[in-house]
Amino acid sequence: MLPIFVRRSLSFQITVIILIILGVPILVMLYDIFYAAKTDQMLLVNKEERLATIVRFLDVQLTSNLPKELPKDPEEQGRLLKQSFDAIAQPLVQQYPGVRLGLYVPANDTMSVQGFLHNYRVLSPEEQAIRQQRIREEASSGIKAVLASGEPLARLAGSPDDQFFEHLVPIILNEQVAAVVWAEERLNPIFTKSRHFRMVTRCLTILGFFVGAAGALVIILNITRRVEQIRQGLMKITQNFDCRIPNLPGEWGQIVEEINNMAASLQKKEKLEEQVRRSANLASLGRLVTGIAHELRNPIGIIKASIQLMERDPQLAAGVKEYTTVIKEQVDRQNRVITELLEFGRPSRQIIQPLNLNQLLKSVLTFTEPLLRQHHITLQLNTSDDLPQVEGDGEKIKQVFVNLIFNAVQAMPEGGRLTISSYRDGSNVVMTFADTGPGIPKENLPHIFDPYFTTKETGSGLGLAICHQIVKLHDGSIQAVNVHPHGAKLIISLPVMKGDGKSYETQNSDH
Numbered sequence: 001m002l003p004i005f006v007r008r009s010l011s012f013q014i015t016v017i018i019l020i021i022l023g024v025p026i027l028v029m030l031y032d033i034f035y036a037a038k039t040d041q042m043l044l045v046n047k048e049e050r051l052a053t054i055v056r057f058l059d060v061q062l063t064s065n066l067p068k069e070l071p072k073d074p075e076e077q078g079r080l081l082k083q084s085f086d087a088i089a090q091p092l093v094q095q096y097p098g099v100r101l102g103l104y105v106p107a108n109d110t111m112s113v114q115g116f117l118h119n120y121r122v123l124s125p126e127e128q129a130i131r132q133q134r135i136r137e138e139a140s141s142g143i144k145a146v147l148a149s150g151e152p153l154a155r156l157a158g159s160p161d162d163q164f165f166e167h168l169v170p171i172i173l174n175e176q177v178a179a180v181v182w183a184e185e186r187l188n189p190i191f192t193k194s195r196h197f198r199m200v201t202r203c204l205t206i207l208g209f210f211v212g213a214a215g216a217l218v219i220i221l222n223i224t225r226r227v228e229q230i231r232q233g234l235m236k237i238t239q240n241f242d243c244r245i246p247n248l249p250g251e252w253g254q255i256v257e258e259i260n261n262m263a264a265s266l267q268k269k270e271k272l273e274e275q276v277r278r279s280a281n282l283a284s285l286g287r288l289v290t291g292i293a294h295e296l297r298n299p300i301g302i303i304k305a306s307i308q309l310m311e312r313d314p315q316l317a318a319g320v321k322e323y324t325t326v327i328k329e330q331v332d333r334q335n336r337v338i339t340e341l342l343e344f345g346r347p348s349r350q351i352i353q354p355l356n357l358n359q360l361l362k363s364v365l366t367f368t369e370p371l372l373r374q375h376h377i378t379l380q381l382n383t384s385d386d387l388p389q390v391e392g393d394g395e396k397i398k399q400v401f402v403n404l405i406f407n408a409v410q411a412m413p414e415g416g417r418l419t420i421s422s423y424r425d426g427s428n429v430v431m432t433f434a435d436t437g438p439g440i441p442k443e444n445l446p447h448i449f450d451p452y453f454t455t456k457e458t459g460s461g462l463g464l465a466i467c468h469q470i471v472k473l474h475d476g477s478i479q480a481v482n483v484h485p486h487g488a489k490l491i492i493s494l495p496v497m498k499g500d501g502k503s504y505e506t507q508n509s510d511h
Contacts, residue, residue, distance in 0.1 A: 014219070055167050058101065062084055083113055089112075092115075102139060113141075114305045138244055146180050152170070163186075184277035233245030242267065301332055355390050357431055358422055371406075383421065391497045435489075475494075475495055
C-alpha cells in the first residue's frame with residue numbers, strides 16, 4: 001500500500017495527509033454527537049421521568065383535595081389552591097431534597113413555592129420577596145406556554161452557569177386551566193459545564209475543520225504552483241543552459257538556488273567542452289591548412305616568377321601585358337590568402353612584453369583613420385586614462401585591432417559610427433568595438449569565430465578566427481553581441497599584467 005501511495009503525485013499525497021489530519025476533529029465531533037450527547041439525553045430523560053412522577057402525584061392530590069366547584073371569587077380561589085398546594089408540597093420537598101415545587105394561579109396572579117434547589121438557609125422577608133420575583137421571572141415563559149397550550153411541558157431553564165430542569169403541568173378543573181404546578185431540579189454544575197464545553201468544542205471543531213480545509217487547499221495550490229514553476233524552469237534549462245528559474249521564497253528558494261547553481265555548472269562545463277572541441281578542431285585544421293598552404297605557395301611562386309620574367313621580355317606583345325597584370329593581381333591575392341592560412345595554422349613566435357592597449361590603439365588608428373573618413377565613418381573614443389598594462393605581443397594585438405576595424409568598415413558601407421572603448425573590469429582590461437551597422441544575425445553569432453565562416457562574397461572567413469586565436473593565446477576572451485537598436489559590438493578581455501612586466505619570449509606550446 002505504501003509503495004503505491006509514494007508513487008502517486010505530490011498533490012495527491014499532501015491531500016491524503018491533510019484529510020487524515022482533518023479527520024481527527026471530525027471523529028471527535030462524531031463521538032460528541034453519537035455518544036456524549038446521548039449520555040446527556042439519557043440523564044435528562046431520567047430527570048424528566050422523576051420530576052414527571054412528582055408533578056403527576058401533586059396534580060392528583062390537588063385535584064382530589066379540591067371541591068368540585070371552586071369559589072367564583074378569584075382571591076378565594078387562589079387562597080384555596082395555595083392552601084391545598086402547601087399542604088401537599090411540604091412533605092414532598094422533604095422527601096425529595098433538591099426539588100423545588102411551584103404553583104401559579106392565573107385567576108389572581110399569585111404564586112407559591114416550596115423547596116430549594118440549593119443548600120438553603122432561613123431567608124428574611126426581603127430576601128424571600130426577591131427570591132419569589134426571580135423564580136417568577138424564570139418560570140414565566142414556561143407558565144405562559146402551558147396556559148396557552150393546556151399541555152405539559154418539560155424544559156431546561158436558568159442561566160448557562162446554573163441550569164435546572166423543570167416539568168410543568170396544567171391543573172384542569174371544569175375543563176379550564178385553574179392553575180399550573182411544576183417541579184424543578186438543579187442540574188449538576190459539572191454536567192452544565194461539560195455540556196457547555198462540548199458545545200464550544202463542537203463549534204470550534206466545525207470552525208477548525210473549515211479553516212483547516214481552506215488552509216489545506218491554499219497549501220496544495222501553493223505547492224502545486226511552485227512545483228509547476230520549477231518544472232517549467234527545468235524544461236527551459238534543458239533547452240538552454242542560459243535560462244534560470246526565478247527566485248522563490250522559503251525552502252523553495254533554496255531548491256531553486258541549487259538548481260540554478262547546477263545549471264551554471266552545466267553551462268560552464270558545456271563551454272569548456274566547446275573550447276576543448278574547438279581547440280582540437282583548430283589544431284587539426286591548422287596542421288591541414290599549413291600543409292595545403294605550403295603546397296600552394298610553391299606553384300604560385302613559380303607562376304609569379306614566370307610572369308615577372310615575361311614582363312621583362314622586350315619581345316612581349318603589348319596586348320599580353322594586360323593579361324600578365326591581371327595574373328599578377330590574382331597571384332598576389334592568393335599569396336595574401338596563403339599568408340592568412342599560415343598565420344592561422346602556425347602562429348609565429350610571440351614577443352611578450354608589457355603593453356598599454358590605448359597606445360597600441362593609437363598607433364593602429366594612425367593608418368586606419370583615413371580609411372574610416374573615406375567611408376564616412378565617425379570615430380568615437382571612450383578610453384580610460386588610467387588603464388593598467390597587459391602582457392602580450394604588441395604586433396599580434398595590433399593585428400586584432402586592425403581586423404576588427406576593417407570588419408566594422410565592411411559592416412557600414414553607407415557610413416556610420418564606430419565607438420571604441422577601453423576600461424578596467426576587475427582583473428581584466430576590456431576593449432570594445434561597437435558599430436552602427438545592421439548587426440549580426442542571431443543564428444550566426446555562435447559561428448562567427450569559426451574558421452572559413454563568412455557572409456561576405458569575397459571574404460576568406462579567417463579574420464575573426466585569427467583574432468579569436470590570438471586573444472586565446474593571451475589567456476583572454478573575445479565575444480560578439482548585438483546592440484540596441486542596431487549594430488554589433490566586439491568585446492575583448494585580457495588579463496591585467498602580473499609582476500614587473502619584464503620582457504621575455506615564449507613559444508606557443510600548442511603548435
